[in-house]
Amino acid sequence: MVYYRVVVNFEGQYSIWPAEQQNPPGWRDGGKTDTREACLDFIEEVWLDMRPRSLRRPVARQVRERWGSG
Template identity: 40%
Template sequence: MEQLNPFDDPLQDCLVLRNQQSQYSLWPDFSPVPRGWAPVFGPAPRAECGRWLETHWTDMRPAALRGA
């Protein structure tokens, strides 16, 4: 049986992280949050985190580019 990478596991509880440029990332809740990122949602099932991202991350450009 093939082992799923925990970052790709649809059953994994995740966090939604945001950096200083207002970019977001899904992150497994068992893994330490990387420097420069902060949790803004979760932990929650991956699908729920995906829905949160769809409604809150409306502009994928880094904040520095949005103001230009």
């Protein structure tokens, strides 16, 4: 059976990588090693906002500036 690892980069983007290989540069373990399907299911559960982190922060700041913090 082939196993994969969930990996995540500095932008908070998720992917899968063969478990027997080192993580690609710029990617760290994302919390799951399992079959391809199980890893993809995990990503679907945890990756709720697919925008890169660098885009999420400015948008959140604009919302706070316009509407206040709550």
